[in-house]
Amino acid sequence: MNWLSWGLRGYTLLLFVFVFAPIFFSVIFSFNSARFPTIPLESFTFHWYQTIWSDPDVWTAVRNSVVVSFCTSIIATFLGFCTAYTDYRYNFRFKGAYLALVLLPPTIPLIIMALAMLAWFSKIGASGQLWSIIIAHSVLTAPFAMAICRLRLNQMDGDLEAAAWNLGASEWRSMREVIVPFCKPAIVSSLFLTAAVSFDEFAISWFVSGLNKTVPVLILEIVQGNIDPQVNAIGTFVFLVSMTLVIIAQLFFTLRHSKVL
Amino acid sequence: MSVPNNRPLVVFDKVSKRFGEFVAVKALNFSIDAGEFIAIMGPSGCGKTTTLRMLAGLEQPTEGTIRINDQLMNNVKPHERDTPMVWQSLALFPFLNARENVEFGLKMRNQDAATRRAKALDWLERLGVAEFAERNVETLSGGQRQRVALARSLVTEPRMLLLDEPLSALDAHLVIRMQSVLTRLQRELGITFVYVTHSQSEAFAMADRVVIMSNGEIAQTGLPRDIYREPASRFVAEFVGLNNIISGKVIGSTDGIVSVDSPIGRFTVGSVSAAGGQGGSSVYRTGDQVTFVIAADLVEVSRPQPQADNVVVCSLISEEFIGSVVTLFLETSDGTELKVQIQERELETLDHTSGGTFYLSWRQGNAHLLPS
Numbered sequence: 001m002n003w004l005s006w007g008l009r010g011y012t013l014l015l016f017v018f019v020f021a022p023i024f025f026s027v028i029f030s031f032n033s034a035r036f037p038t039i040p041l042e043s044f045t046f047h048w049y050q051t052i053w054s055d056p057d058v059w060t061a062v063r064n065s066v067v068v069s070f071c072t073s074i075i076a077t078f079l080g081f082c083t084a085y086t087d088y089r090y091n092f093r094f095k096g097a098y099l100a101l102v103l104l105p106p107t108i109p110l111i112i113m114a115l116a117m118l119a120w121f122s123k124i125g126a127s128g129q130l131w132s133i134i135i136a137h138s139v140l141t142a143p144f145a146m147a148i149c150r151l152r153l154n155q156m157d158g159d160l161e162a163a164a165w166n167l168g169a170s171e172w173r174s175m176r177e178v179i180v181p182f183c184k185p186a187i188v189s190s191l192f193l194t195a196a197v198s199f200d201e202f203a204i205s206w207f208v209s210g211l212n213k214t215v216p217v218l219i220l221e222i223v224q225g226n227i228d229p230q231v232n233a234i235g236t237f238v239f240l241v242s243m244t245l246v247i248i249a250q251l252f253f254t255l256r257h258s259k260v261l
Numbered sequence: 262m263s264v265p266n267n268r269p270l271v272v273f274d275k276v277s278k279r280f281g282e283f284v285a286v287k288a289l290n291f292s293i294d295a296g297e298f299i300a301i302m303g304p305s306g307c308g309k310t311t312t313l314r315m316l317a318g319l320e321q322p323t324e325g326t327i328r329i330n331d332q333l334m335n336n337v338k339p340h341e342r343d344t345p346m347v348w349q350s351l352a353l354f355p356f357l358n359a360r361e362n363v364e365f366g367l368k369m370r371n372q373d374a375a376t377r378r379a380k381a382l383d384w385l386e387r388l389g390v391a392e393f394a395e396r397n398v399e400t401l402s403g404g405q406r407q408r409v410a411l412a413r414s415l416v417t418e419p420r421m422l423l424l425d426e427p428l429s430a431l432d433a434h435l436v437i438r439m440q441s442v443l444t445r446l447q448r449e450l451g452i453t454f455v456y457v458t459h460s461q462s463e464a465f466a467m468a469d470r471v472v473i474m475s476n477g478e479i480a481q482t483g484l485p486r487d488i489y490r491e492p493a494s495r496f497v498a499e500f501v502g503l504n505n506i507i508s509g510k511v512i513g514s515t516d517g518i519v520s521v522d523s524p525i526g527r528f529t530v531g532s533v534s535a536a537g538g539q540g541g542s543s544v545y546r547t548g549d550q551v552t553f554v555i556a557a558d559l560v561e562v563s564r565p566q567p568q569a570d571n572v573v574v575c576s577l578i579s580e581e582f583i584g585s586v587v588t589l590f591l592e593t594s595d596g597t598e599l600k601v602q603i604q605e606r607e608l609e610t611l612d613h614t615s616g617g618t619f620y621l622s623w624r625q626g627n628a629h630l631l632p633s
Contacts, residue, residue, distance in 0.1 A: 162319055163352035165339035167413070168369035173340075177365075181356045 023239055030232035037229070048233040058234065061218040064130060065199055068214055072137040073195035077187060079138065080145020080194075085179065087146075088153040089161075103143045113140065114207035121208060128210025136204045141194040148193065148253065152186035153179075189252035196245035200238070268331060270295040270421065270453055271316065276325035278311050278477075285311040287477040288325065295420070298447050298454045300468035302461065304500065308477040309457045313423050316455065317344045330420070340369070345414035346423040349430070351406055353398045359385060359409045360394040366417040384412035388442070404435045411446070421453040428463060440466050461501055465489065473497050491629050492554060498631065503557040503588065505599050506631075511549040519545045519630065521553065525593045528553070528571045530628040545630075552631045557602040559627040562589065563620050564611060571628070573621045575599060577613060591619060 029037045033045040052058045083102050087095070105113065117136045121127035126135075160182065164174035180187070202216035209217055215238055222231050269292035278286040286308040293299050301309045314320045315327060318339035327334045334342065345366065353362050363381035372380075385391045388408040393401055398409060407427065414422055424443075428436045444467050447454045458464050464471050465485040473480040473488060473496075480500075481493040492498035498506055509523030519530050530553045545551060561567070575591035578598070587608050589601045599621060611619075 157350050157352055157355075159348045159350050159352035160354065162339070163346070163348060163354075164365070164369075166317055166319070166344070166346050167366040168340050168417070169365075170338075170340050173369065177368075178354060182354075184356070 023235075026232045027236045027239070029229060030236045032229065035229065036227065037232070048230045051230045052233050052237075055230075057213075057218060058215075061213045061215045064133075064209075064212050065214040065216075067130060068133050068137060068205075069195040069198035071131075071134045072141060072198040073191045075134065075138040076141040076194040076198075077145045077149075077190045079142040080147075080190060081149045081183065081187060083142070083146045084149035084153055087150060088156075102146060105140050106143050110140075110201075110203040114204040117204060118207040127208060128212065130209075130212045132208045132210075133205050133212070133214065136208050137198040137201060140201065140204065141197045144197065145190040145194055148190040149183055149186045152183045156182055185252045189249045192245045192249035192252070196242045196249065199245065200242050269293060270297075270330060271455075272326075272328045273312075274326045274328070276312075276315065276322045276327055278308070278315060278320060279323045284477055286315070286322075289477075289479065291472060291479060291482060293421075293453060293455060295453055296451050298444070298456065298467060298469045299472065300456045300458060300464035300470070301472045301474060302458055302464040303474035303480070304459060307474040309459075309474050310425055311477075312474070313346070313425055313455060313457045317346050317423055318342050343417070343419045344421055344423055345417060345419050346425060347410050347414050347427040349426040351410045351427075351430075353406060353410055353413070355397075355399055357398070358395050359390065359398055359401065362398055362409055363412045363416050365413060370417065380416055381412070384416045385409070388412050403431050404439065407431065407435075407439055408442075411442075415446070415450070419452065421455065422447075424454060424456045426458050426460075427456075429458075429460070436463065443467055473500065475500070490556070493632060495552060495631060498554045503600055503602055504554045505557060505560065506552060506554055508550065508552040511545045511547050511551055513547060514545045518625065519551065521551055524595055525573055525597050525599075528628065529625045530630050531626050553628045554631060555623050555628045557588065557600040558586075559623055560599070560601045561622050562591075562601045562603060562611065563622070564617075566620050567622050569622045569624075571623050571625060573599065575619050575621055577616070577619055580608075580613070589613070591621065 025037070028041070030048055031044055031046070032041045033047060034042040087099060092098075114136075117132075117139075118127060121132045121136075126132050156179075160178055161174055164178040165171070169177055199214075200216065201214075202220065205214045206217050206220065213221070215234065219231055219234055219238070222228055222234070271293040273289045273291050276286060276289040277284065289308075289312065301312060303309045311320060315322055316329075318334065318337055318341075322335060329342070329344070354365065357365070360378070360381045363384055364377040367377040367380060382391060382394060385394050385408075388411055390401075390405050390408045390412070393405055393409070398406060401409065410427070428439050431439060440463060443454070443456075447467075454467075456464070456468060468485060470482065471485050471488050472482045475496050481488055481497045483491075483493075488497065489502050492501060492504070495506060498504045507521075507523050507525065507528070509521040509528075511519055512522045512527070513520045517531060521528050521530060530551075566572070573593055575593050578590045578592050580590070581588040582605070585605055586602055587605050589603065591599050591601065593599065601621060613619075
């Protein structure tokens, strides 16, 4: 073990501390009975969790978030998979432009995207609905789904699809029997990842949601009102949910050679 | 089989295939008989795989027609044909186990699960891999995967099986084993095998008839032995076997014996082939430019000067030890390289390490004049 590798270890450790320390403290304070986040800590309590548990606004926001991220993950994964397949299978004029357009949304600053969505939705009378958030989130997350599915298709033996035709499968049938099963790990991974991104997303939700608040929007409203430790409790909950989604996505993505699926 | 005996199973009629500017196959005319083991052989890019893919419907001919069993196939989709293929990559479905892979074709034909299972197990048994039926195909060895792929293609009982270099990824000893598996299967089933390969040994060992392709065209069609001993062109002579190709001018021809004056000496060559193919000696007139071929394994090499016609004086350049056979590379005084293949045990009697002069000779009947 030389100094370089120790240095790298230390650096990595510092990086993790830097990233996770705030979340860690938020988790700690969510169990602290004190009104303000100060050290030394007071006594251990579930009080803040009880508060949010009995708050109907929180329940509505969680329900909204779950509906939005569930629908978003399905729509975005479907769109992403289809785009990945067209890119894999076909060559056509302006394919480069097509792909650039498809992959554009994540490169647009969220705030710009959110404003544009708001303007557009109010123009067509579709703002302030739950499904407006779903549409906006699908646009935002479909490129991630596309990237994940495209990577998986890259690993596919180029003869596999033709082999299915050769054995009597029509194009639709081989899509169902070969392409989709082969891409299943990527599809599952993409479902979880897009759900996580949608669950966490704040800017677009805030602009587009109207009265249908999602959890991140609710958090901001609470923080804007006063400093209330129940924010820490909600934050801990949100953190756990999105970490779980991301970890599951990651598992499926890296264990893609697993035949358990 | 419902195929009439006098009708070929497959007929290619002036079939061409172009990919943009590139012409992969040029005006191909040939037919395949039912029950025949035919090998299509040629260097990479010669159009052999394209020909096979057109047969499977994976490529459409740009011009010409392909008929299978007298039916025009040009616009028939791959899945509507009954032309299963064994792929070079095997293309086994990695998310299915061996049995499910074999069942695939039956499933596409909407057979019920019990029948599928029974047939698949039967074929896996037949190919000696029944014990791996429930195993993931990625955990199988190359030879086992090969057998699963074969079972998958044969389970639907096709009239014709297409094979695209199926043995190219196997170890040498497995190739020999699989060759006998394939020939045995083909004989037992009595179906047509169309086997694409770049390997001469595979083609010659298994096929009833060999088609040699070059630059999208057929260079020669015939029995393996005829192609080996009587190549129809310089290309075939260079591609098949190990041949010495000698060009020169005709200086006389009598009774089917042509005398040729070449830069490395004067030789006599029989102009009528053993198979009676190549026309009479009258074709060759004094002054004509001709090329003849003498296979490396038909050349004798000796240290004392032999009492024979067709003798060339050479010095030894190098030797290549293959096993029981050794290839000697020799050079004449004007720098022409000649190859000789002899048994390894013959080498010792030659005292080949001491340098000096070697005499190459061959019997006149063993040289083969290329058609001009």
